Amino acid sequence: MDSLKNIPALKSKWLSACASMVASWMLRFLLLAFPGFFKRWLSDPMTLQIEEYHGMSSRNKFFDALELYLQSKISPSTRLLKIAQTRKDTSFGIHFSDNQEFDDVYEEIQLKWKFISISKESSHTTLASKKKHYFELSFDFKHKEMVMNSYLPYVLERFKAMKDERKLVKLHTLVRLDPNKVKWDAINLEHPATFGTLAMDSELKRSVLEDLDKFVKRKEFYQRVGRAWKRGYLLYGPPGTGKSSLVAAIANYLKFDIYDLQLTHLKSDMELRRAMVATTNKSILVIEDIDCSQAELQDRKYGKGIKKNESEGNQITLSGLLNFTDGLWSNCGEERIIVFTTNHKSKLDPALLRSGRMDMHIHMSYCSYEGFKTLTSNYLGICGHHPLFEKIEILLQNTKVTPAQVTEALMKSEDVEVSLQGLITMLKENRYKGKDEYRDEDEENQLTYFI
Numbered sequence: 060m061d062s063l064k065n066i067p068a069l070k071s072k073w074l075s076a077c078a079s080m081v082a083s084w085m086l087r088f089l090l091l092a093f094p095g096f097f098k099r100w101l102s103d104p105m106t107l108q109i110e111e112y113h114g115m116s117s118r119n120k121f122f123d124a125l126e127l128y129l130q131s132k133i134s135p136s137t138r139l140l141k142i143a144q145t146r147k148d149t150s151f152g153i154h155f156s157d158n159q160e161f162d163d164v165y166e167e168i169q170l171k172w173k174f175i176s177i178s179k180e181s182s183h184t185t186l187a188s189k190k191k192h193y194f195e196l197s198f199d200f201k202h203k204e205m206v207m208n209s210y211l212p213y214v215l216e217r218f219k220a221m222k223d224e225r226k227l228v229k230l231h232t233l234v235r236l237d238p239n240k241v242k243w244d245a246i247n248l249e250h251p252a253t254f255g256t257l258a259m260d261s262e263l264k265r266s267v268l269e270d271l272d273k274f275v276k277r278k279e280f281y282q283r284v285g286r287a288w289k290r291g292y293l294l295y296g297p298p299g300t301g302k303s304s305l306v307a308a309i310a311n312y313l314k315f316d317i318y319d320l321q322l323t324h325l326k327s328d329m330e331l332r333r334a335m336v337a338t339t340n341k342s343i344l345v346i347e348d349i350d351c352s353q354a355e356l357q358d359r360k361y362g363k364g365i366k367k368n369e370s371e372g373n374q375i376t377l378s379g380l381l382n383f384t385d386g387l388w389s390n391c392g393e394e395r396i397i398v399f400t401t402n403h404k405s406k407l408d409p410a411l412l413r414s415g416r417m418d419m420h421i422h423m424s425y426c427s428y429e430g431f432k433t434l435t436s437n438y439l440g441i442c443g444h445h446p447l448f449e450k451i452e453i454l455l456q457n458t459k460v461t462p463a464q465v466t467e468a469l470m471k472s473e474d475v476e477v478s479l480q481g482l483i484t485m486l487k488e489n490r491y492k493g494k495d496e497y498r499d500e501d502e503e504n505q506l507t508y509f510i
């Protein structure tokens with residue numbers, strides 16, 4: 060009788076067991092049938108956006124780092140790659156297509172990158188800037204700390220290592236996008252100059268190389284003495300003596316990018332500051348022909364030969380530049396080299412030559428016999444002696460020709476005899492020519508150290 064009484068209780072137990080079994084089957088079925096939906100439902104996504112530019116015109120350096128880093132994450136099964144070669148580049152570059160996705164794994168965290176390109180609505184934009192580009196990084200919110208503090212620094216480290224491996228050196232120049240906006244535009248530096256190919260006094264070359272080596276090794280020293288980790292060089296000498304080639308040789312030697320700062324492209328000290336702040340560490344800021352820039356800036360300031368509306372708004376000054384290079388700018392980065400070049404050191408503002416401003420004054424001068432031998436080894440492949448060398452050595456002692464003039468003569472023929480004879484004729488023609496406007500500087504020391 061008792062067991063009959065328990066029948067309803069047993070029945071409800073049985074029913075609830077059946078119901079929970081059906082529910083678990085259904086859940087299993089749904090999980091198997093729609094895994095994506097459940098994964099999304101269970102996770103708590105977080106997204107970071109990395110835009111190409113931040114502010115008005117400053118390029119986002121992390122965006123540039125991603126462009127290289129993510130090339131290593133392109134899936135081998137990718138069926139669409141955009142290849143481009145700009146007019147100025149000699150090699151092909153991979154460009155990402157809109158909505159291209161990249162998977163990455165870091166410390167077992169799944170990360171998803173996406174490249175996005177959207178049209179901008181502005182009347183002032185150039186063809187290249189009509190689009191806004193950015194990367195999106197998606198991951199689970201619970202990994203936020205790990206991504207911010209560990210993964211992003213890791214991406215930067217990888218980028219630096221990849222850049223060093225590829226030995227990419229960039230040349231950055233200023234381009235004006237609209238009346239109020241300038242930005243740095245970069246191309247690969249294809250300048251072949253190295254210290255080996257430069258016709259330069261060997262003692263001077265050795266001193267410059269030693270100075271560069273010492274500079275890059277002295278991080279702790281600069282920190283200890285509380286100085287900004289920067290070095291300034293003034294390169295001076297007649298046109299065609301290798302000042303620009305020396306800048307390229309330094310960049311190739313240290314693998315530092317070059318920022319070619321054309322002061323006359325800028326309208327105000329504010330623009331100058333923005334452009335300088337946008338330069339990266341391990342870079343060379345070059346201001347070529349500083350005497351000409353200085354003169355033009357003076358003209359603009361006082362309106363000499365310049366229409367009123369052209370001079371308006373141009374408040375860029377040499378002292379503004381020097382204060383900034385000596386002060387805040389040099390302190391907000393590391394391993395910065397600043398180079399001024401000029402044909403006429405005597406025409407420079409004394410403020411620029413003041414002791415401590417430029418660490419080294421390097422005089423690039425006319426072609427010596429030693430320089431000539433470097434050039435014949437490069438251009439004609441002559442490593443030893445040649446019967447015509449003695450004549451050339453005597454001629455070079457009395458003739459002021461630049462290495463550029465010598466290379467021009469050496470390139471005229473592939474026949475060594477013809478080339479050297481052509482050079483002898485050129486040297487004879489130039490032997491007693493005209494007044495030397497660079498004589499004062501030529502009599503100075505080749506190298507002046509300040510620190």
Ligand SMILES: Nc1ncnc2c1ncn2[C@@H]1O[C@H](COP(=O)(O)OP(=O)(O)OP(=O)(O)O)[C@@H](O)[C@H]1O
Nearest residue numbers: 256257258297298299300301302303304462463466
């Ligand atoms: N010292 C040098 N060693 C090797 N090649 C040189 C040297 N000087 C000049 N040349 C050759 O002449 C060309 C012009 O030289 P470069 O532009 O470096 O001279 P520069 O001193 O910067 O002249 P400028 O004052 O006109 O700017 C170089 O591309 C190179 O081929």
Ligand SMILES: [Mg+2]
Nearest residue numbers: 302303304347
């Ligand atoms: Mg030059």
